[in-house]
Amino acid sequence: MKEEGVKKVNMSILETEIDLITSIKNDFAIFENSSDLPVLDYPSRLEMGMMAICLRGTTRMSIDLKEYTFGANDMVIVLADQIVQQHQRSDDFLCCVFAVSIKFAQEAILSYRQFLPTLLRIKEDPRIPLKPEEVVSVLEYCSFLRQRVNMRDNCFRREIAKSLFHALFYELGNIMNRHAPAVGRQVKTRRDEVFEQFIHLVRDHYKAQRSVTFYADKLCLTPKHLSNVVKGLTGKSAGAWIDDYVILEAKALLKSTTLTILQVSEALNFANQSFFGKYFKQHTGVSPTQYRRM
Template sequence: MNNQNIISFSISELREKNPDAPGIVHNGCFISLPEYDNQNRSVLFNYPCRINAYFIMICESGSADININLNEYRISENSILIHKPNNILQMIGTNEARGYLLGFEENLLQQVDINVRGLGPVLLQVLEEPVLHVTPEESRQLQGLIRSIADEIAKAREMPFFEEILRSYFSLFLYKLCSIVSKDRKERPSVESSAKSRNEEYFHRFMQELSLHYKNERSVGFYASQLCITPKYLTTLIKKVSGHSAADWIDRYVILEAKNLLRYSSMSIQEVAYYLNFPNQSFFGKYFKHQTGMSPSAYKMQQRSDEA
């Protein structure tokens, strides 16, 4: 790859760059069904890329190995993978995988009648473990809704109230998915539920700010000021909600970006250091080695060796 950064696409741009890949695109939404050519479909994600959209993959049969943020996941029958905007996604292998794929951009959420704020805690649940295992009946219900959306797009573009019908199906799908994801949460004891909800909201806001500023800001104090709380309080609540400190999350974001740039881009180590707002290559090298146990150059050589 000759890009200077990890490629980032909208859904329409993804289709433009992969015109032969099967699927239906309409108004910030992308759908692919099992009967479409699975081999061509994988072309969409052959290389590491950021897709500025949510993607929900429901595996009907077979399996697929997918790399998200340098973590490898396998989806198989009756499992769901949820990809969120700004994650780095790559398809690394399929074993006769067949399934359903629904992608939608953030602006589509703004067009439907749905409680987006209420979805926050549910999305947090899949933040670190994006693969969900569901019952065959739950899988069939979600598959049926995706097929209904695809049918509406393919056959009813000229029908009265087409957009309203489409948004209703989409709302129904999201609520059904969130209901399934939330099922386990309801079985857990709701101790200090209001405090937990407040902490989760802070955590959600912290992660939003981090995704926007991690390239330039690495201090806990900066993010605490963005949330109008003290650094100590931010550290305490982030640890309580996620099991990791705020500083840990900051370092993980920076190192993730550094690893991907070193592995996939044509940037030199010095260019990566400046891109991530380090004062110089030496400072970046010490930071990287402290976090990973190896120098940037050693990491880059290791990845080339693994790919040879």
């Protein structure tokens, strides 16, 4: 059987499909020509981070299968590995979009962990309504980045872009903190490291491993200690984080592919279709078949 799964969108796809785009190949891109943005028929997983500011009009889209409507002066942040789907947009819709690869972001922002509470909040609610002066401030960064990236004879343009993105990231952090002050530490702790390593492991293994013990063993911790750390930092248990990844993938596969329910259960390493159906209904309240028909 040919493998079928959730469609993935990466930097290369953006650079290929969008005409008027300012970019450094496979690193980051800025564009405003919203008409080139595809209205995706099915949920797609981002292999990059994206930030967009709606300048006019409205758009309706889903992020991790939750539906939102965004309008003028709304900033939207979608984290890498989240699942997105744009359902529709108004005829006058216009936005400025900034996309960055995971590698480029990690190179530019070595201390991003201090924003862990903010990043967790974004995952729960990606919309930040901006004041007019905040919109102007962010657009100034985007304009300056676009100018510098377009200087293709500058042999240091990637390094310049990296520094400017670093500054933009902290500007965005300051804006988000003004709207909803983050509570917590400003210095990375061992607990932060454990949570970060746990999430990376979950992203790599959730399709095959749903046991907290598996991840605790990988981190050389007891399941109880791992659960206490994750619960203390995020308010959600380690098991709940694992279940969220599994259920999100299951929902996306049910909605965006022609896989049978048996094939979905096999893709997620369930012993049989019946066990998958009970697991899915326990976490969603409906059966896989009912969800697919919704």
